[in-house]
Amino acid sequence: MNEIAVKCDGLVKTFEDTGALRRLNLLVRKGEIMALIGPSGCGKTTLLRLITGVIPPDSGSISIGGDLVAGPGLVVPPEMRRVGMVFQNYALFPHLSVAANVAYGLQGPGRDDDVRAMLQLVRLSEHANRMPNELSGGEQQRVALARALGPQPDVLLLDEPFSNLDSEQRVQVRNEVRAILRMSGTTAIFVTHYQEEALFMGDRVAVQSQGKIEQVGTPDDVFGNPATRFVAAFMGETDFLPGEVQPEGVKTEIGMLQTNNEVRIGTHVDVAVRADDVHITPDPSSNAIVLTREFRGMVNVYRVRLPSGRFVHSLQRHTMQIAPATPVRVVMDPGHPLTCFPGTTP
Amino acid sequence: MARRYSGRVISRIGSWWVSGSGILWVAGSLVAIALLIPVVYLLLRALGAGDAAWEELISVRTARILGRTIWLAFSVTLCCGFLAVPLAWLTVRSDLPMRRMWAVLTPLPLVVPSYVGAYLMISVLGPRGLLQHWLEPLGVQRLPDIYGFPGAFLVLTMLSYPYVLLSTRAALLRMNPAMEEAARNLGSGPWGTFWRVILPQLRPSLVAGGLLVTLYVLRDFGAVSLMRYSTFTRAIFLQYQSSFDRTMAAILALVLVLIAMTILAVDVRTRGRASYHGGDVGSVGSAVTVRLGLWRWPSFCFCFAVVTLALVMPAGVLFLWLVRGISAGVDLSSLWVSALNSLLTSGAAAGLALVAAIPVAVLSVRYVGRASSILERVSYAAFALPGMVVALALVFFGANYARPLYQTMALLLFGYVILFLPEVVGALRASLLQLSPSLEHAARTLGRGPLDVFRTITLPITWPGMAAGVVLVFLTAMKELPVTLILSPLGFRTLSTSVWSAVSEAFFARAAAPALLLIILSSLPMAMLVMRERERIYE
Numbered sequence: 001m002n003e004i005a006v007k008c009d010g011l012v013k014t015f016e017d018t019g020a021l022r023r024l025n026l027l028v029r030k031g032e033i034m035a036l037i038g039p040s041g042c043g044k045t046t047l048l049r050l051i052t053g054v055i056p057p058d059s060g061s062i063s064i065g066g067d068l069v070a071g072p073g074l075v076v077p078p079e080m081r082r083v084g085m086v087f088q089n090y091a092l093f094p095h096l097s098v099a100a101n102v103a104y105g106l107q108g109p110g111r112d113d114d115v116r117a118m119l120q121l122v123r124l125s126e127h128a129n130r131m132p133n134e135l136s137g138g139e140q141q142r143v144a145l146a147r148a149l150g151p152q153p154d155v156l157l158l159d160e161p162f163s164n165l166d167s168e169q170r171v172q173v174r175n176e177v178r179a180i181l182r183m184s185g186t187t188a189i190f191v192t193h194y195q196e197e198a199l200f201m202g203d204r205v206a207v208q209s210q211g212k213i214e215q216v217g218t219p220d221d222v223f224g225n226p227a228t229r230f231v232a233a234f235m236g237e238t239d240f241l242p243g244e245v246q247p248e249g250v251k252t253e254i255g256m257l258q259t260n261n262e263v264r265i266g267t268h269v270d271v272a273v274r275a276d277d278v279h280i281t282p283d284p285s286s287n288a289i290v291l292t293r294e295f296r297g298m299v300n301v302y303r304v305r306l307p308s309g310r311f312v313h314s315l316q317r318h319t320m321q322i323a324p325a326t327p328v329r330v331v332m333d334p335g336h337p338l339t340c341f342p343g344t345t346p
Numbered sequence: 347m348a349r350r351y352s353g354r355v356i357s358r359i360g361s362w363w364v365s366g367s368g369i370l371w372v373a374g375s376l377v378a379i380a381l382l383i384p385v386v387y388l389l390l391r392a393l394g395a396g397d398a399a400w401e402e403l404i405s406v407r408t409a410r411i412l413g414r415t416i417w418l419a420f421s422v423t424l425c426c427g428f429l430a431v432p433l434a435w436l437t438v439r440s441d442l443p444m445r446r447m448w449a450v451l452t453p454l455p456l457v458v459p460s461y462v463g464a465y466l467m468i469s470v471l472g473p474r475g476l477l478q479h480w481l482e483p484l485g486v487q488r489l490p491d492i493y494g495f496p497g498a499f500l501v502l503t504m505l506s507y508p509y510v511l512l513s514t515r516a517a518l519l520r521m522n523p524a525m526e527e528a529a530r531n532l533g534s535g536p537w538g539t540f541w542r543v544i545l546p547q548l549r550p551s552l553v554a555g556g557l558l559v560t561l562y563v564l565r566d567f568g569a570v571s572l573m574r575y576s577t578f579t580r581a582i583f584l585q586y587q588s589s590f591d592r593t594m595a596a597i598l599a600l601v602l603v604l605i606a607m608t609i610l611a612v613d614v615r616t617r618g619r620a621s622y623h624g625g626d627v628g629s630v631g632s633a634v635t636v637r638l639g640l641w642r643w644p645s646f647c648f649c650f651a652v653v654t655l656a657l658v659m660p661a662g663v664l665f666l667w668l669v670r671g672i673s674a675g676v677d678l679s680s681l682w683v684s685a686l687n688s689l690l691t692s693g694a695a696a697g698l699a700l701v702a703a704i705p706v707a708v709l710s711v712r713y714v715g716r717a718s719s720i721l722e723r724v725s726y727a728a729f730a731l732p733g734m735v736v737a738l739a740l741v742f743f744g745a746n747y748a749r750p751l752y753q754t755m756a757l758l759l760f761g762y763v764i765l766f767l768p769e770v771v772g773a774l775r776a777s778l779l780q781l782s783p784s785l786e787h788a789a790r791t792l793g794r795g796p797l798d799v800f801r802t803i804t805l806p807i808t809w810p811g812m813a814a815g816v817v818l819v820f821l822t823a824m825k826e827l828p829v830t831l832i833l834s835p836l837g838f839r840t841l842s843t844s845v846w847s848a849v850s851e852a853f854f855a856r857a858a859a860p861a862l863l864l865i866i867l868s869s870l871p872m873a874m875l876v877m878r879e880r881e882r883i884y885e
Contacts, residue, residue: 052791078790085791091784095806104802105792151793 003030005155005187011060019046022211033181033188035202043211044191048157052085053078065154084153088160090144092132098143099128105151118146138169149184156188195235207231229341232272239312240270242343250340253308254330260337268343275301275315282322283329290326367713373705378724381764384739388596395593402597415577419563422502426559430510436645438518440636448649455656456508457868459825461568462861463501465849466660497573504656506562510555517551536636550616557613564606565732567828572849578602579734592742599735606730664858671855681859688840692823695762696816699770702763707774729768736764737832758833765829766819773815777808825864
């Protein structure tokens with residue numbers, strides 16, 4: 001289980017506009033689903049293009065299944081890499097039937113059987129003779145998956161595969177896709193810019209920013225112990241509260257907070273505070289005031305102005321309704337140590 | 347794990363070839379060099395002439411030619427605009443009587459080659475022409491002289507206004523009717539709306555269509571020659587025919603290319619800015635038809651007059667000459683030889699142009715970068731090469747550097763390829779751009795090599811667009827005149843040179859049959875275009 005499926009070592013790719021890579025390192029273990037998440041323009045798609053081999057890196061190397069496929073003086077063309085890919089727009093061949101699309105990457109005498117098996121895996125056997133434009137978005141998605149899995153690639157890349165589906169379909173399709181990947185034991189790199197999707201799909205999550213991987217870890221780890229300020233901000237609705245480290249915790253304007261970082265006493269830090277850790281109750285004597293209420297259905301998110309003029313967000317059940325301009329008492333109730341980062345304000 | 351690639355480690359250079367881009371770059375560079383031959387040759391000639399060249403360049407003669415060319419291009423373009431905007435608006439937006447018929451008929455003059463248009467005009471309005479013949483019993487001995495500016499202006503305007511008409515009409519159809527409705531809601535009357543909302547939005551397409559007309563006039567050889575109005579193309583031809591001094595012709599050709607390049611550059615710039623997004627949001631509703639009221643029948647007469655002059659009269663005259671020719675027993679056997687020659691050379695030219703265009707188009711669409719954009723620009727700049735210039739440069743080039751090619755079919759085909767390559771590249775680019783690169787990328791990740799991917803994915807999906815481009819070139823090559831006239835081997839006759847020589851010697855009846863064939867052939871792509879547009883208007 002700990003065999004390396006994909007190894008990217010110091011990848012550099014320069015572009016004039018966005019999407020450049022700056023000495024990016026990434027290890028993907030065999031059989032795992034690696035969710036790769038980052039804001040648009042951070043170079044996620046560039047990384048996928050380098051791994052498939054349609055563009056060469058400026059420097060650095062890539063190994064797939066232990067074989068070097070790109071490195072100094074060496075570029076193996078895409079068709080020899082055993083890398084499968086599911087595209088954002090599915091990239092189904094419009095002039096070929098569903099079966100012919102799946103058969104495109106297969107060879108040899110067992111080809112027809114393989115096509116049948118793949119279509120069965122994605123539950124599209126009865127659509128074998130349809131043309132791609134006669135299928136729904138979710139079905140096209142599954143054809144693309146079957147086609148990419150057919151040649152049994154060493155690694156499967158999925159480039160924001162659910163972004164063309166509506167939100168209802170998305171939840172269903174991603175469950176299916178995850179099950180199929182598990183069933184076939186496929187190593188996968190799954191690219192997304194939705195944190196929820198990354199946390200759900202990935203055995204591990206890699207957070208990418210500005211051409212580098214900021215943090216790799218289990219979903220819980222990346223969410224709970226963000227390694228950098230960027231990861232903390234990107235993976236959750238996070239406010240940063242300045243405070244001073246004291247023996248019993250970090251002293252902030254909303255009280256003493258416990259953090260899991262070992263920082264010298266007297267240092268100024270910013271504590272990452274998530275909306276679900278912030279509790280508010282109406283209190284006429286408080287100097288903190290609710291500014292707005294954002295109703296999201298099951299929950300309300302309140303924007304609260306603290307006495308210092310800073311803002312924190314608080315997530316409350318939908319039954320708890322507080323009108324804007326109400327003074328509230330802000331209480332931290334995380335139930336877990338928080339993460340802090342070197343302070344930006346003295 | 348075993349190294350799958352050991353023993354076949356592929357170097358960067360190796361992969362460059364394996365990925366197929368190496369072959370493409372070599373082929374593309376060869377095409378670019380071929381395209382540059384005419385201009386480079388003319389430049390060398392002009393520079394080699396030293397002081398004589400400068401004297402020629404600033405001579406009164408050159409200035410006169412320049413003046414005539416610009417004056418003709420300017421007045422034809424302006425007049426085309428004045429004809430086309432009302433025609434476009436009337437056929438798209440108004441309750442003009444028999445609107446559909448006018449919509450179909452008004453762009454049709456585009457199919458008439460300029461020398462055929464000139465021939466028909468001369469045979470009616472010229473000395474000893476039909477009109478004079480008919481008027482003689484009434485005592486009219488002389489008609490106003492058709493030759494020179496009036497004839498050239500009239501013919502070229504009548505044949506090229508459809509360029510402006512089509513681009514304006516397309517823009518009117520694309521325009522979001524909501525904008526007009528908004529203008530009306532804000533209190534602007536129908537005229538105010540036209541001037542303040544519609545016309546400003548039409549400006550980019552009006553300019554684009556106008557520049558096409560200007561380029562058409564600059565490149566035209568047939569009409570100006572038959573009308574004996576010495577613009578650059580005719581002056582070059584006369585110079586080439588009458589003397590062995592090539593410097594003069596080369597310099598005139600260079601000046602012409604320079605002007606055409608300028609027009610093309612303006613065109614590229616306006617196209618770049620011409621993206622007035624109007625149709626993106628809520629364009630589903632169709633525009634309201636404007637009631638013309640009292641203007642209905644005057645508008646009808648306007649359309650009637652234009653179509654009569656540009657279409658009905660030429661067609662009638664052509665028919666008349668055809669009947670006269672047949673009843674006089676004109677020998678039609680040479681017609682079939684010319685037709686066959688035209689078919690073969692045009693077919694070969696279209697095929698060769700396709701082969702040459704593929705690497706340029708693929709590189710410019712799929713390998714975006716500085717080198718490929720230079721390649722694309724060179725091929726696009728060839729639009730500015732008038733046929734006369736290509737012909738002249740190649741005939742000199744052949745005589746001096748490629749003697750075995752001189753006066754052969756190969757040189758003629760080479761000329762065609764240079765002349766028509768931009769069109770094919772344009773068609774290929776358009777169809778390649780519609781193909782998402784992720785399809786090719788997907789095919790590569792499924793284990794297929796680049797040539798295999800081109801064969802199984804790119805070609806099957808893009809061939810309709812490519813085929814349309816090739817057919818278009820085929821039909822354009824059929825009616826091409828100056829290159830055919832100058833580069834054809836001795837005694838080789840095509841439909842276009844048959845018309846030309848018959849008309850030059852005033853054998854009007856003899857020119858009718860090949861002219862009719864040419865018109866029919868060039869109507870085919872036009873018919874497709876009009877049908878497609880009609881579907882869009884009336885669906």
